[in-house]
Amino acid sequence: MADQPSTPTLAGVLTLKELVARSQREHRKVQELLSYLGSALRNLHNLNQFLQLIPVIATRVCDGEGAALLLWQEKDRRLTLAQFHSHREEWDVQVREPLADYVRQLPAGSARALFTRVEAELPTILSVEVLGTAVIVAGQEQGWLVVLSDRPGLLNTDARRQLLNLVADQTAVAIEQEQLRLALRERERLDRELKLGAEIQKHLLPETHPQIPGLQLESRYFTAQWVGGDYYDFIPVAGGQRWAIVIGDVMGKGVPAGLIMTMTRGMLRSEVLRGNSPADILSHLNQVMYEDLTNSHRFVSLFYSEYDPVTRNLTFCNAAHNPPLFWQCASQQILQLDTPGMLIGLEPQSQYENGTVTLAPGDVLVYYTDGFTDAANVHGARFETAGLLQAVQDACGLHTSAQDILEYLFMQVKAFVGARGTAGDDITLIVARVTD
Numbered sequence: 001m002a003d004q005p006s007t008p009t010l011a012g013v014l015t016l017k018e019l020v021a022r023s024q025r026e027h028r029k030v031q032e033l034l035s036y037l038g039s040a041l042r043n044l045h046n047l048n049q050f051l052q053l054i055p056v057i058a059t060r061v062c063d064g065e066g067a068a069l070l071l072w073q074e075k076d077r078r079l080t081l082a083q084f085h086s087h088r089e090e091w092d093v094q095v096r097e098p099l100a101d102y103v104r105q106l107p108a109g110s111a112r113a114l115f116t117r118v119e120a121e122l123p124t125i126l127s128v129e130v131l132g133t134a135v136i137v138a139g140q141e142q143g144w145l146v147v148l149s150d151r152p153g154l155l156n157t158d159a160r161r162q163l164l165n166l167v168a169d170q171t172a173v174a175i176e177q178e179q180l181r182l183a184l185r186e187r188e189r190l191d192r193e194l195k196l197g198a199e200i201q202k203h204l205l206p207e208t209h210p211q212i213p214g215l216q217l218e219s220r221y222f223t224a225q226w227v228g229g230d231y232y233d234f235i236p237v238a239g240g241q242r243w244a245i246v247i248g249d250v251m252g253k254g255v256p257a258g259l260i261m262t263m264t265r266g267m268l269r270s271e272v273l274r275g276n277s278p279a280d281i282l283s284h285l286n287q288v289m290y291e292d293l294t295n296s297h298r299f300v301s302l303f304y305s306e307y308d309p310v311t312r313n314l315t316f317c318n319a320a321h322n323p324p325l326f327w328q329c330a331s332q333q334i335l336q337l338d339t340p341g342m343l344i345g346l347e348p349q350s351q352y353e354n355g356t357v358t359l360a361p362g363d364v365l366v367y368y369t370d371g372f373t374d375a376a377n378v379h380g381a382r383f384e385t386a387g388l389l390q391a392v393q394d395a396c397g398l399h400t401s402a403q404d405i406l407e408y409l410f411m412q413v414k415a416f417v418g419a420r421g422t423a424g425d426d427i428t429l430i431v432a433r434v435t436d
Contacts, residue, residue, distance in 0.1 A: 047178040055085035062160045064147040071143045072111040111141040133168045213309040216402035216433040229257025230426040247367040248302035278317035279352040293345025300344040312359045327396040329362030363434045371427035402433040
């Protein structure tokens with residue numbers, strides 16, 4: 001009789017051991033499943049294949065009868081049933097189909113509003129117990145992961161909610177990785193297209209300088225981005241009896257400015273063939289480009305000049321571009337070549353005026369865009385027109401070739417800007433020096 005009380009105790013111990021063993025098995029199973037999911041994430045090559053695992057893993061770690069992954073499509077602002085899994089065949093009809101119909105009928109809306117509605121309505125729609133959690137990507141709800149069970153109270157524990165959150169977090173990481181991969185691929189595609197555009201634009205700009213009797217020509221062009229909005233050109237006029245030297249700047253930079261620059265080049269060359277004066281050329285150019293420029297909300301500044309090697313006359317017209325600098329060798333003074341005129345595309349009937357200057361041996365012309373004078377140092381100070389005037393004065397006093405003058409000007413602006421300064425805009429510089 002004395003041994004009888006120990007029997008229930010032994011049975012209790014055996015039961016406790018079985019519970020502990022079962023708990024350990026469940027724990028190992030969960031760890032193995034989460035480890036498998038982590039391994040799949042590290043070796044992610046196909047997002048859809050990975051997402052197929054999510055309801056399977058969520059069902060097993062939470063000990064449910066099924067699970068579903070709903071994803072929000074930003075383009076349509078709607079929810080879709082991305083994945084569904086259940087180890088019970090009858091649930092394909094009893095649960096998956098009603099769930100799919102419900103999601104399909106949801107209106108478009110924000111992700112948060114839709115997920116809030118789903119969380120409230122899903123248990124009633126499916127008549128099963130639902131445990132759900134958001135899939136949050138980069139701080140935004142992108143999906144809703146739910147585990148389903150027809151066993152009351154089974155899912156309503158902190159442990160299962162934590163496990164579901166872990167699976168949802170892994171899902172979010174996979175989606176974010178895929179988004180980053182697609183963004184990188186798109187960026188690479190755009191870079192390839194921009195590089196191609198830069199190559200095309202490069203070939204549209206002068207690759208060599210024309211041989212103009214009595215004139216040395218040098219130029220340099222830098223873009224702030226792959227494609228730039230600066231424009232310069234050397235165009236033969238009247239069969240090469242005169243030469244047009246042109247410089248322009250499209251408002252803005254990048255691809256839009258580059259496209260307008262290309263359009264400007266084509267239209268200007270067409271106008272030059274008509275044989276009109278510089279003022280008439282810019283007037284006609286403004287008229288034909290006005291509508292397109294207005295629709296694009298951009299304008300073009302342009303300085304157009306024609307040089308006659310026989311008379312050494314330079315006839316010019318300005319459409320609100322930075323006036324070129326004219327260094328007179330005889331007086332050692334700098335003049336700015338300018339005439340009244342509006343930006344191309346600003347007014348449909350803008351009027352322009354011609355100006356003329358006669359050059360002499362040793363004289364220097366410096367055409368430039370505002371990227372040169374707007375170059376800033378680390379303190380935010382800009383090179384400004386005053387800096388360029390001084391640099392031109394020094395360069396023309398020190399050097400007797402267009403190449404050396406151009407190199408000196410770039411050396412000066414580079415020294416001013418410093419290693420940590422910025423040239424935030426496209427830069428174009430043309431130096432023309434009269435030799436005889």
